[in-house]
Amino acid sequence: xxxxxxxxxxxxxxxxxxxxxxxxxxxxxxxxxxxxxxxxxxxxxxxxxxxxxxxxxxxxxxxxxxxxxxxxxxxxxxxxxxxxxxxxxxxxxxxxxxxxxxxxxxxxxxxxxxxxxxxxxxxxxxxxxxxxxxxxxxxxxxxxxxxxxxxxxxxxxxxxxxxxxxxxxxxxxxxxxxxxxxxxxxxxxxxxxxxxxxxxxxxxxxxxxxxxxxxxxxxxxxxxxxxxxxxxxxxxxxxxxxxxxxxxxxxxxxxxxxxxxxxxxxxxxxxxxxxxxxxx
Amino acid sequence: xxxxxxxxxxxxxxxxxxxxxxxxxxxxxxxxxxxxxxxxxxxxxxxxxxxxxxxxxxxxxxxxxxxxxxxxxxxxxxxxxxxxxxxxxxxxxxxxxxxxxxxxxxxxxxxxxxxxxxxxxxxxxxxxxxxxxxxxxxxxxxxxxxxxxxxxxxxxxxxxxxxxxxxxxxxxxxxxxxxxxxxxxxxxxxxxxxxxxxxxxxxxxxxxxxxxxxxxxxxxxxxxxxxxxxxxxxxxxxxxxxxxxxxxxxxxxxxxxxxxxxxxxxxxxxxxxxxxxxxxxxxxxxxxxxxxxxxxxxxxxxxxxxxxxxxxxxxxxxxxxxxxxxxxxxxxxxxxxxxxxxxxxxxxxxxxxxxxxxxxxxxxxxxxxxxxx
Ligand SMILES: Nc1ncnc2c1ncn2[C@@H]1O[C@H](COP(=O)(O)OP(=O)(O)OP(=O)(O)O)[C@@H](O)[C@H]1O
Ligand SMILES: [Mg+2]
Numbered sequence: 001x002x003x004x005x006x007x008x009x010x011x012x013x014x015x016x017x018x019x020x021x022x023x024x025x026x027x028x029x030x031x032x033x034x035x036x037x038x039x040x041x042x043x044x045x046x047x048x049x050x051x052x053x054x055x056x057x058x059x060x061x062x063x064x065x066x067x068x069x070x071x072x073x074x075x076x077x078x079x080x081x082x083x084x085x086x087x088x089x090x091x092x093x094x095x096x097x098x099x100x101x102x103x104x105x106x107x108x109x110x111x112x113x114x115x116x117x118x119x120x121x122x123x124x125x126x127x128x129x130x131x132x133x134x135x136x137x138x139x140x141x142x143x144x145x146x147x148x149x150x151x152x153x154x155x156x157x158x159x160x161x162x163x164x165x166x167x168x169x170x171x172x173x174x175x176x177x178x179x180x181x182x183x184x185x186x187x188x189x190x191x192x193x194x195x196x197x198x199x200x201x202x203x204x205x206x207x208x209x210x211x212x213x214x215x216x217x218x219x220x221x222x223x224x225x226x227x228x229x230x231x232x233x234x235x236x237x238x239x240x241x242x243x244x245x246x247x248x249x250x251x252x253x254x255x256x257x258x259x260x261x262x263x264x265x266x267x268x269x270x271x272x273x274x275x276x277x278x279x280x
Numbered sequence: 281x282x283x284x285x286x287x288x289x290x291x292x293x294x295x296x297x298x299x300x301x302x303x304x305x306x307x308x309x310x311x312x313x314x315x316x317x318x319x320x321x322x323x324x325x326x327x328x329x330x331x332x333x334x335x336x337x338x339x340x341x342x343x344x345x346x347x348x349x350x351x352x353x354x355x356x357x358x359x360x361x362x363x364x365x366x367x368x369x370x371x372x373x374x375x376x377x378x379x380x381x382x383x384x385x386x387x388x389x390x391x392x393x394x395x396x397x398x399x400x401x402x403x404x405x406x407x408x409x410x411x412x413x414x415x416x417x418x419x420x421x422x423x424x425x426x427x428x429x430x431x432x433x434x435x436x437x438x439x440x441x442x443x444x445x446x447x448x449x450x451x452x453x454x455x456x457x458x459x460x461x462x463x464x465x466x467x468x469x470x471x472x473x474x475x476x477x478x479x480x481x482x483x484x485x486x487x488x489x490x491x492x493x494x495x496x497x498x499x500x501x502x503x504x505x506x507x508x509x510x511x512x513x514x515x516x517x518x519x520x521x522x523x524x525x526x527x528x529x530x531x532x533x534x535x536x537x538x539x540x541x542x543x544x545x546x547x548x549x550x551x552x553x554x555x556x557x558x559x560x561x562x563x564x565x566x567x568x569x570x571x572x573x574x575x576x577x578x579x580x581x582x583x584x585x586x587x588x589x590x591x592x593x594x595x596x597x598x599x600x601x602x603x604x605x606x607x608x609x610x611x612x613x614x615x616x617x618x619x620x621x622x623x624x625x626x627x628x629x630x631x632x633x634x635x636x637x638x639x640x641x642x643x644x645x646x647x648x649x650x651x652x653x
Contacts, residue, residue, distance in 0.1 A: 177379035178353035
């Protein structure tokens with residue numbers, strides 16, 4: 001008996017050890033950012049892994065900068081618009097690709113997937129021209145447009161997969177009840193697609209919220225910047241000082257909304273990510 | 281309340297012909313059952329009537345008006361689906377009310393109709409529940425309620441009982457029959473179960489491979505099947521089929537030689553040129569009378585099936601086919617014994633090599649005389 005219990009105990013310890021390593025690996029950078037942001041700049045280069053005294057001066061410094069507050073506002077506008085547009089277009093496209101039989105459906109699906117394989121840099125200059133032509137340079141519109149291009153493929157793909165799993169008879173029941181395609185989509189299918197929509201919406205939000213390259217390229221003035229760029233451009237008192245404290249405080253501030261969103265939608269995301277895998 | 285006319289309806293999916301030249305008249309208030317083996321096109325025909333599939337050729341008329349191009353609600357139909365297809369996120373109330381709300385009925389009318397429908401189907405206490413909190417039979421009733429609520433002219437059912445267990449199936453079958461009597465609306469019902477068809481229908485339409493094999497009341501189909509297919513499909517256990525040789529016997533019909541039973545004269549008329557043609561004799565198990573055989577005559581009993589009110593004997597023929605015959609229960613016969621069989625000639629059917637039933641002799645006789653004079 002003892003040998004077997006020993007083995008079980010060891011296995012359990014090993015398992016939790018692995019979990020601990022994983023947790024530290026994933027969370028430590030963020031934890032260190034939090035710790036750093038809570039230290040006054042005088043203590044910045046004393047390495048410590050614990051907060052002795054909470055000092056909010058970095059946060060005050062960041063939030064008192066009008067450009068940073070504007071950047072947060074811009075980010076919120078851009079990310080929410082991207083989510084809304086991506087979900088609307090994604091849902092309607094998924095309806096067509098998932099429930100309407102037409103010639104070339106598979107080709108369209110492949111094209112959609114293919115588009116998402118281009119690296120950002122490859123389309124940067126072309127997109128720049130498009131944005132200039134549409135007169136969207138240095139405005140949130142330009143960012144919304146370019147982020148939507150990159151979030152739509154996976155939104156369409158995931159929503160189509162889910163849409164296909166909804167039984168045909170449900171749609172037919174709605175047709176017999178006199179529902180138009182739009183009513184069927186919004187009143188019957190959308191409530192059933194909530195998990196998938198929460199998942200894709202959140203992924204689109206995170207992508208738009210964290211994007212850096214386009215945000216840097218397509219905006220010019222401080223008032224139009226989004227958060228990632230604004231953080232990168234936070235400068236210290238002199239050329240020789242990197243203001244780590246305010247940068248960390250800013251990073252924590254912009255990460256918190258993501259964490260909150262994930263916690264809110266956590267259960268839906270889990271069911272969304274697995275619902276496709278198992279029948280029933 | 282409506283009559284329905286199908287005129288040479290055809291349906292093709294690409295090159296596959298699924299429904300061929302189906303013509304049918306359904307009267308106001310009639311209960312019609314489409315029955316046939318799996319894949320014969322029952323569901324497709326129902327969906328053509330519903331407007332869920334487009335008709336390739338032919339006309340569909342409701343109350344004399346061509347409806348080929350109308351949507352399901354414009355046609356005034358309600359449909360109950362095999363999987364129920366209730367809206368999972370809506371309460372029973374909302375499921376029933378959905379169609380009414382879309383039809384822009386007034387709130388008060390909606391409420392009235394939903395409650396009345398729920399009352400008829402005994403769903404009063406369940407209106408706030410979600411479909412997942414209902415039993416199979418209750419879901420079934422909600423599905424019927426949803427189809428009924430808009431008071432459609434025609435109610436369509438696609439195998440509505442196939443997801444229920446045996447006991448509930450009988451109960452729900454009775455409820456549907458009762459509902460038809462109460463609502464008096466035209467109903468079309470699809471099933472592959474001939475017992476359901478026999479018990480519910482005013483008229484049965486037997487489909488085979490996209491064709492209508494025969495239409496008629498349950499009794500007509502049972503007593504005068506037009507083809508071997510219908511004869512084998514209607515009735516349980518199945519009709520027995522035996523290959524026989526036949527000779528015309530004047531006005532009396534024809535004389536056949538049945539292996540193991542003997543010679544009989546059947547009141548069926550052979551077509552003129554089919555003397556000595558190989559025919560198939562069909563006799564239902566309940567029309568075969570077994571008697572204990574002497575010695576090695578007759579057939580050996582390979583199995584006795586005891587059903588309480590009756591028993592079925594399974595008999596082995598000389599060419600190792602199986603015949604089934606009914607006997608009273610408890611059966612006086614036992615496995616391994618031998619019996620001889622007899623049957624009343626007017627109860628037997630004859631089918632030619634195309635499977636068509638031969639007509640009764642006297643009818644033919646009259647028509648022959650008519651052609652002579
Ligand atoms: N959308 C479709 N495309 C191509 N063929 C189809 C389509 N729908 C049905 N069929 C074919 O039409 C034939 C009839 O199908 P249908 O569903 O009407 O059969 P059924 O009589 O209802 O059978 P069951 O008792 O199994 O439900 C089948 O052979 C089927 O394969
Ligand atoms: Mg079917």
